[in-house]
Amino acid sequence: MKSVIIQEIKLHVIALPLVELLKTSFGAEPYKAAVIVEVVDSEGRVGWGESALKTKPSYGSETILTALHITRDFLIPMLVGQRLDSPTQIPELFKSVRGNHHARAGVEAAIWDLLAKANDMRLADYFASHLSRGHAPRDSALVGVSIGIQESLDEQIALIQRRLDDGYQRIKLKIAPGWDLELARAVRRHFPDIMLMLDANSAYSLADADKLRHLDPFDLLMIEQPLAYDDIYEHSLLQTQLRTPICLDESIHSAHDWRIALELGAGKILNLKPTRVGGFSESLKIYELCVERATPLWIGGMLETGIGRAANLSFAALPGVTLPSDISATDRYFDPDITEPPFVLRADSNLKLPAGAGIGVEVQRDRLAEAEARWRSHNPYAPLF
Numbered sequence: 001m002k003s004v005i006i007q008e009i010k011l012h013v014i015a016l017p018l019v020e021l022l023k024t025s026f027g028a029e030p031y032k033a034a035v036i037v038e039v040v041d042s043e044g045r046v047g048w049g050e051s052a053l054k055t056k057p058s059y060g061s062e063t064i065l066t067a068l069h070i071t072r073d074f075l076i077p078m079l080v081g082q083r084l085d086s087p088t089q090i091p092e093l094f095k096s097v098r099g100n101h102h103a104r105a106g107v108e109a110a111i112w113d114l115l116a117k118a119n120d121m122r123l124a125d126y127f128a129s130h131l132s133r134g135h136a137p138r139d140s141a142l143v144g145v146s147i148g149i150q151e152s153l154d155e156q157i158a159l160i161q162r163r164l165d166d167g168y169q170r171i172k173l174k175i176a177p178g179w180d181l182e183l184a185r186a187v188r189r190h191f192p193d194i195m196l197m198l199d200a201n202s203a204y205s206l207a208d209a210d211k212l213r214h215l216d217p218f219d220l221l222m223i224e225q226p227l228a229y230d231d232i233y234e235h236s237l238l239q240t241q242l243r244t245p246i247c248l249d250e251s252i253h254s255a256h257d258w259r260i261a262l263e264l265g266a267g268k269i270l271n272l273k274p275t276r277v278g279g280f281s282e283s284l285k286i287y288e289l290c291v292e293r294a295t296p297l298w299i300g301g302m303l304e305t306g307i308g309r310a311a312n313l314s315f316a317a318l319p320g321v322t323l324p325s326d327i328s329a330t331d332r333y334f335d336p337d338i339t340e341p342p343f344v345l346r347a348d349s350n351l352k353l354p355a356g357a358g359i360g361v362e363v364q365r366d367r368l369a370e371a372e373a374r375w376r377s378h379n380p381y382a383p384l385f
C-alpha cells in the first residue's frame with residue numbers, strides 16, 4: 001500500500017439549503033451546515049472529508065464553530081508534514097485531543113479518501129482491506145429515509161406515501177411527547193406492512209416506560225434513542241419493559257461504549273454514525289464488534305453533503321451492515337448538492353456505490369464556494385479564519 005505525506009489542509013465552512021427540513025424532538029435547523037475538510041498531499045492529490053454537524057449543540061455537544069476551532073488550532077498542526085501509511089494511525093496521532101469526535105472524524109475521513117485515491121481503490125474496498133477476509137463490499141447499500149415531524153397527521157401520511165412511491169422500503173419517523181402513539185396508530189392504519197421505525201432523539205424519560213410500551217403492538221423495527229443523550233444504564237431498564245428493540249444513537253461514542261451497552265442489555269441495535277464515534281477507524285472497531293456479537297448494524301446520517309454521504313455509503317456496503325441505512329438519495333436533501341453525480345434511489349431501495357477511487361464523487365468547486373459564501377452571509381459575526 002502507498003503512503004502519503006500531508007502537505008496542506010484547508011477548511012470550508014458551508015451552508016446548503018435543504019429540500020426538506022428535518023424537525024426532530026429538539027427542533028429543525030433551517031439549512032444544512034458542515035465543515036468540509038480538504039487534504040492535499042505532497043504529490044498534489046486531494047482528499048475530502050466532512051464534519052457533519054449542526055449549528056447548535058442540540059444533537060451532540062459539538063457545533064460548526066467548535067469543530068472549526070478544534071480542527072484548525074489542534075488537529076491540522078498535528079498532521080501537516082506527517083507521512084501516513086493508513087488512516088488508522090490517526091486516532092493515535094490525535095490522542096491528546098479528548099472528545100470532539102465530529103471534528104476528528106472530518107479530518108480522518110479526508111485522509112481515508114486521500115489514501116484510497118493514492119492506492120487507486122474505491123473507499124469501500126479500502127475499508128475492507130482493513131478487515132479480515134470475507135468482508136468484501138457489495139456494489140450497493142440498502143437504505144431508508146428519515147422523515148421529520150410534520151404539522152399534521154395528514155401531511156405526515158402524505159409524505160410517507162411519497163417516500164414509498166420514491167422506492168424507500170424503510171421509513172423512520174421522528175417522535176416527541178404528544179407526537180407518538182397517535183402517530184404510530186395512524187401510520188399503521190394506512191401502511192400496515194411497511195418497515196417502520198421511530199426515533200425519539202432523547203425526548204423521553206424512564207417514567208414514560210408505560211407509554212412507550214404502548215408502541216409494542218405496532219411492530220416497529222426499532223425505537224431509536226428514547227432516553228437521555230448521555231444515558232446507557234436506564235436504556236437497559238427500559239429494554240426489559242419493551243418488546244420493541246431499542247437502538248442507540250446519541251449515547252454511543254466508541255466501541256467501548258457499545259460493548260458496555262451490550263453487556264448491560266441497553267440496546268439490541270446500533271445506529272453507527274461514523275462522525276459521532278470519531279471516524280472510520282473507530283467505526284471499523286465497532287463493525288468488528290457487531291460482527292463478533294452478531295448484533296444488527298446500520299449506518300446513520302446527519303444530512304451529509306455528497307462528500308460525507310459517499311463515504312458513509314461506502315461503509316454501509318460492507319456485509320456486516322445488516323439493516324437499511326439512513327443514507328437517502330440526493331433529491332431528498334439538496335438541489336443541487338456540492339458533488340456530482342447525484343445518488344439516485346434504485347427500485348430495490350438501494351444506492352449504488354460510485355465506481356471511482358476514494359469517495360468516487362467529484363466536488364464542484366463553484367458550488368462549494370457558493371455554499372461558503374452562504375455560510376458567511378448567515379453568520380456575519382462568526383469568526384472564520
Ligand code: OSB
Nearest residue numbers: 059146300301302303304326328
Ligand atoms: O437522530 O438520526 C438522527 C439527522 C441529524 C441529526 C440526528 C439525526 C438525523 C437523522 C437524519 O435522522 C438521517 C439522514 O441523514 O438522512
Ligand code: MG
Nearest residue numbers: 199224225249
Ligand atoms: Mg437518531
